[in-house]
Amino acid sequence: MRILRELSRRKLRTSLTITGITIGIWALVVFSSLANQINGLVGMGSEYFADKIVVTDGMAFGSSPMRLDDVEIIAGLDGVGAVQPKVEIPWDPDPAIGFGAPDFLVGTIPGADAGFETFTLELATGRQLIAEDTGNVVVLGSTIARKYGVVAGGTVDIRGESFEVLGTLQPTLSSPDTNGFIPLSTAQALYLGDLPPLVAESLQADELANQIVVFPEVGADPTTVAAAIEAAVENSATMTGAEFSETVGATTVIFNAIIIGVAAISLIVGGLSVINTMAMSVAERTREIGIRRAIGGSRRRIVRELVAEAGVIGLLGGLIGLGLGAAVVVLVNEAGRSSGTVLFDLTAQTAAFAVGFSTILGMVAGIIPAWTAARLDPVSALRYE
């Protein structure tokens, strides 16, 4: 194309300008992908917590034991649909420090949700836990299954004991991916072992829970039910879906704002670079612009031709920036996938937006230099040396 030929007149200058845009778009792509992933996870989390109330010990979230007796108390309250006791403990009692969600063992009684749980876990292999399952059996989330390289029928080592893998799940991009689901009784026994001896002495495994998931009845207000629970059960703390969204929501707003701010700054710099380059290019081509005007090129045409050039600079910067950003996203995601750390989600919308935005940025940046060019008097422009 003629425009490419024109741009290759000054290869170094054009390359540097394109690099400016590339850096801005690269930042936009990488950070937007990060935001996409976080927003996606938050969305899933919000979805998960939306219809339930999580009850834990009032003092220390989830780490102190509650009693199964509390389940009875809660079940008797107004507006409560189903009550599901859980024991959630770390997979590894001395977890190594890592990025991303640590693996957890989740002990439940399948079916205790009485159909209230709408967040479905799809199977990849094997079968789900059923209420009758006992002992050392486990259903693994997708990330753990991949980490240990097992499917249904295999075995996996948990805290020194061999567990039979009943099934593995499809990825959910949420916490179940890093959970191993075991029977409640098995989890209770392990939990008792984790507690400090002084506390454990006075307790029995089968009466323990460290989380009680409460499903409000259809039409009941979760906030009211949560308040009733806190009143009825000694030493309890509740968290509703609304509270979860609020807490997380505030953080993500700030996070997203930082991301957008960084990308915006990079792009302003890139845009200024295009303005500068186009202005220089126009100054060097004063005579040529005079020729075009003299032989009948209207001002509008001259502007269009120059804005198109600037747009191509933006487009090239956008494509390269997208390519490099995608490379980073893919490489980092692959590196982190086995440990469950998938940081980026590069969607088609983000990609299209990045390239479209850079092209338009280039065109807009080219308008003022183009307009200056078009306003030149053809005769004086022709005499310019």
Added chain:
Amino acid sequence: MNLIEATDLRKTYRLSRRTSIDALQGVDVSIAAGEMVAIMGPSGSGKSTLMHLLGLLHAPDTDDGPAPTLRIDGVDATTLSDGERTSIRARSMGFVFQSFNLVPTLTAEENVALAAEYAGTSGSAARVAARASLASVGLAERAGHRPMELSGGEQQRVAIARALVNDPKLILGDEPTGNLDSSRAAEVLGLLRRFNRERGQTVLIVTHDQEVGAACDRIIRMRDGRIIADERVPDVQFAA
């Protein structure tokens, strides 16, 4: 009706708040279709300015004197906007300059096609017209070359092809032979004469070369912004 009818043409160029140049002091001129006219005079005589006005590159001054009239092919050109003047230039006029003024990044064919595009002809039709125009000046095989690969004479012939591609009514040359040696100059002059005789295109040449003047039908002489003589050339001298 004459192709160009103009009266009371004036032009002052303002260089700064205090200095200005009175390039044209008041000129009346008529040019019939099909004439080949030379406009001659020393530098500062206003000959280039007259050509710029007749070529609609600038508009005549309307203040400081009687209202100017400028009719080109029957159209009143004194009140046209820049866009309208540009449009007429594109369709009805062809320019040939002393320093060729081809776009350096475009090939000969693309340079000529550019003029066609500006006149409203689209892509492939423009290129076809460009090739035909280049053929008529004998440069068909050089169509794919860029200006820096062409000699001065060839570049000027490309410029003529460009000036002719839209079959304009008026061809304006500003010292078209100024940068050429005598044989190339004769070649260029020959082309202009041929198109003038064969296609009836009106040709206006600003020059200070006597031989160029002698090759035209009519010489308008200027001095200090006015026409001081306007004579027919008795027997047109031209050695092919």
